[in-house]
Amino acid sequence: MSANNDSIQKTILVAVLLCLVCSVIVSGAAVSLKPMQVKNKLEDKRKNILAAAGLLQEDKSIEEQFKQVTTRIVNLESGDYATDTELAELKAAGYPVETFDQRRLSKDGTYSASLPGNIDIASIKRLEKYAAVFLVEKDGAVDRIILPVHGYGLWSTLYGFVALQSDAETIAGLGFYAHGETPGLGGEVDNPSWKALWMGKKVHDASGAVAINVVKGKVVPGNNKEINQVDGLSGATLTSNGVSNLMRFWLGEQGFAGYLKTLKGQGV
Numbered sequence: 550m551s552a553n554n555d556s557i558q559k560t561i562l563v564a565v566l567l568c569l570v571c572s573v574i575v576s577g578a579a580v581s582l583k584p585m586q587v588k589n590k591l592e593d594k595r596k597n598i599l600a601a602a603g604l605l606q607e608d609k610s611i612e613e614q615f616k617q618v619t620t621r622i623v624n625l626e627s628g629d630y631a632t633d634t635e636l637a638e639l640k641a642a643g644y645p646v647e648t649f650d651q652r653r654l655s656k657d658g659t660y661s662a663s664l665p666g667n668i669d670i671a672s673i674k675r676l677e678k679y680a681a682v683f684l685v686e687k688d689g690a691v692d693r694i695i696l697p698v699h700g701y702g703l704w705s706t707l708y709g710f711v712a713l714q715s716d717a718e719t720i721a722g723l724g725f726y727a728h729g730e731t732p733g734l735g736g737e738v739d740n741p742s743w744k745a746l747w748m749g750k751k752v753h754d755a756s757g758a759v760a761i762n763v764v765k766g767k768v769v770p771g772n773n774k775e776i777n778q779v780d781g782l783s784g785a786t787l788t789s790n791g792v793s794n795l796m797r798f799w800l801g802e803q804g805f806a807g808y809l810k811t812l813k814g815q816g817v
C-alpha cells in the first residue's frame with residue numbers, strides 16, 4: 550500500500566516546512582554573524598580614517614595602527630568637546646564614543662534637526678548635534694585632525710573624511726568610503742591622483758572665509774586663489790560641485806568652524 554505523496558496537502562506541508570527550516574537557518578546566520586559584521590564595519594571605518602590622514606600601513610593590523618588615534622565627540626553648536634554629562638547621555642542613548650554612529654545620530658530626532666534649504670548647501674537635509682572627530686598626536690601635540698564629512702554629489706550622498714594638519718587649516722588628506730557616483734566619472738573621487746591634489750590646500754582665504762573649492766577644469770597656476778583650489782573631475786562637474794559644497798558646509802559655520810576656531814584658540 551503506497552501513500553499519495555502528490556496530494557496538495559503534502560505539497561503545501563513540505564513547502565511550509567522547507568520555508569521554516571530555511572528561515573531558521575537564515576535568521577540564525579544573521580544573528581550569529583552580527584558581531585562579526587559590527588567588528589568589520591568598525592575596522593573598515595578606522596581604515597578609512599587612517600587612509601584619509603595618510604597614515605595607513607597595509608602590513609600592520611588596523612587595531613594596532615588605530616591606537617595612535619583618539620576619538621573625541623564635538624558639540625557642533627558650541628564648537629567644544631562634549632562634556633562628561635553629554636557623553637554619558639549619548640552613551641545611555643546608544644551612542645558610545647568607541648562606536649559612535651554619526652549617520653544614525655543624524656536620523657535621530659532627539660539629536661538632530663532638519664536643515665533649512667538656504668543653508669543646506671551639501672543637501673544633507675538633517676544636521677546632527679554631535680560629531681566624532683579623530684586626533685593623532687605626535688610628541689605630545691596634535692598632528693592630524695580628521696573630520697567626518699558628507700554631502701550629495703550627482704546620484705548619491707558621499708561619506709568621507711578630511712584630514713587637516715596641526716594648524717587646523719592645511720589639508721593633509723581626503724577620502725570617501727561610501728558613495729554611488731558613476732565609476733570613471735564622479736567615481737573618480739576615489740582616484741589617488743585626484744585625492745593627492747588636496748594635500749597642502751588651505752581651507753580659508755586671506756579674509757578668513759571658507760574658500761576651499763573644486764574648480765571646473767584645471768586650476769590656473771599662479772592665480773590668487775590657487776591655494777584654495779583643486780582641479781575638477783573631468784566629465785563630472787556635478788559630483789565635483791557636490792564635493793565643493795560638502796567641504797564648504799562641514800568646514801563652515803554649520804559644521805566644524807566653531808570647533809576649528811576652538812582648536813586654533815588653543816594654539817594647535
Ligand SMILES: Cc1cc2nc3c(=O)[nH]c(=O)nc-3n(C[C@H](O)[C@H](O)[C@H](O)COP(=O)(O)O)c2cc1C
Pocket residue numbers: 703704730731732734735736782783784785786787788789
Ligand atoms: C550614465 C551617466 C552617468 C554620469 N555620471 C556622472 C557622475 O557620477 N558625476 C557627474 O558629475 N556627472 C556624471 N554624468 C555627467 C553629468 O550628467 C554631466 O554631464 C556632467 O556632470 C557635466 O560635467 P562636465 O561639464 O565636466 O562635462 C553622467 C552622465 C551619464 C550619461
